[in-house]
Amino acid sequence: MLIELKDVTPIRKQAEVEIPAEAIDGAFESVTGEFARSAKIPGFRPGKTPLSLVRQRFGKEIREEVLDRLLPQFFAEALAGKNLEPVGNPGLKNVAEIEQGKPVRFVAEFEVKPTFELGEYRGIEVTETSTEVTEADVDQIVERYRDHSSTFVPVEGRGAEEGDYLVVDITSSGEGVETRTSEGYTLQLGEQAPLPELNEALKGKSPGDEAFFEKVYGEDAPNEQVRNKTVRYDLKVRELKARQRPELDDELAKTTGIADDLAQMREKIREDLERHKKDEAVQNRRLEVGEALVARHELEVPQAMLMDEMNRSMKNYARYLASQGIDLEKEELDWEKIGRELEPDAIKRVKRGLILESIAKKEGIVVSDVEVDAEIRTAIRGSDQEFAEVRHRLKHDGGYEALRDSMAQEKALEFILGEVKPVPAPAAKS
Numbered sequence: 001m002l003i004e005l006k007d008v009t010p011i012r013k014q015a016e017v018e019i020p021a022e023a024i025d026g027a028f029e030s031v032t033g034e035f036a037r038s039a040k041i042p043g044f045r046p047g048k049t050p051l052s053l054v055r056q057r058f059g060k061e062i063r064e065e066v067l068d069r070l071l072p073q074f075f076a077e078a079l080a081g082k083n084l085e086p087v088g089n090p091g092l093k094n095v096a097e098i099e100q101g102k103p104v105r106f107v108a109e110f111e112v113k114p115t116f117e118l119g120e121y122r123g124i125e126v127t128e129t130s131t132e133v134t135e136a137d138v139d140q141i142v143e144r145y146r147d148h149s150s151t152f153v154p155v156e157g158r159g160a161e162e163g164d165y166l167v168v169d170i171t172s173s174g175e176g177v178e179t180r181t182s183e184g185y186t187l188q189l190g191e192q193a194p195l196p197e198l199n200e201a202l203k204g205k206s207p208g209d210e211a212f213f214e215k216v217y218g219e220d221a222p223n224e225q226v227r228n229k230t231v232r233y234d235l236k237v238r239e240l241k242a243r244q245r246p247e248l249d250d251e252l253a254k255t256t257g258i259a260d261d262l263a264q265m266r267e268k269i270r271e272d273l274e275r276h277k278k279d280e281a282v283q284n285r286r287l288e289v290g291e292a293l294v295a296r297h298e299l300e301v302p303q304a305m306l307m308d309e310m311n312r313s314m315k316n317y318a319r320y321l322a323s324q325g326i327d328l329e330k331e332e333l334d335w336e337k338i339g340r341e342l343e344p345d346a347i348k349r350v351k352r353g354l355i356l357e358s359i360a361k362k363e364g365i366v367v368s369d370v371e372v373d374a375e376i377r378t379a380i381r382g383s384d385q386e387f388a389e390v391r392h393r394l395k396h397d398g399g400y401e402a403l404r405d406s407m408a409q410e411k412a413l414e415f416i417l418g419e420v421k422p423v424p425a426p427a428a429k430s
Contacts, residue, residue: 017075088304127285131281133270149252
């Protein structure tokens, strides 16, 4: 029973709730009976232990279980019909000592989804992106395949020229600088190098040749060990090779495994590029619509929803780092800084979800159990998980309704995308 409801902020509320004595007594009786049936007390067969002894032996555990069952039930009942959507777990305080025959009061402070006025969401302007694939686009991909299929042959009879590949040993030294040697460093002459002086020093060199250069570092050097110091770099060329690219013919197509001849290879590349450009255009359109929705609406984000989104963002980022071969246990990562960098986009995603949810309600967009079940079946396809088990777990922990909400938001986004107004992309500045 709701005693009092207060507004702490527009999205934070405080409710004082009373659990009536009869509900307390009924829960005590039920829970005590369950303990009696499972209790193992010397001298008594299971299920035959006197209830008075069960209460004496397990009094604390029984009281905790009674509260665990009744608090969420009466919290939900107290808010029924109040047009509030709590998010996260409520913070409970002032919970009175529970006793049989007496009502119990408690205070719950909780966050709710914000209420806000929907702005215009039809006719959002989005950039019209060309999905045309030109011959130059296809040529560029073909040339990449030629590069990937290249071989490297030793160069004889001349020194290094632009475009050649060199393998060198580099030793750095200087006053107040620790001497270090990097063996087998590979670079392409003419390409951007960590030290531009490398290119100049290695021009015309052959295997066995040596060279050196000095570099004076200033106060702004990224490596603090060389700031305001002069470092000498000694170079020794070990190998000199040139890239030998394959001919542009049917053999190239067979080598790549894409097709049996060059014409088929080009056609498949064209089809892949068209799919990619169309997918990219759709993704860009979705992003533009999301940005426009957030820009058109003012709403406060509940901390509980932001924390959930931040947890997902951090896990996704950790998976990305692991996929790049980074050992998360050994690498010293500033997760606090990473969190600060991820937070602005996380706030936008929460806002976008709340706006889409509101649009779905206004437009009468619903997601049936059949659709949710189909989504679960798709998600677990190919795994060893049983549909009934997964569905039951999602129903129990709230994941089923969360999935329904997510699908409704997606439907709302598709509805808005069907109402957008494409506009030409801005002309490129000359």
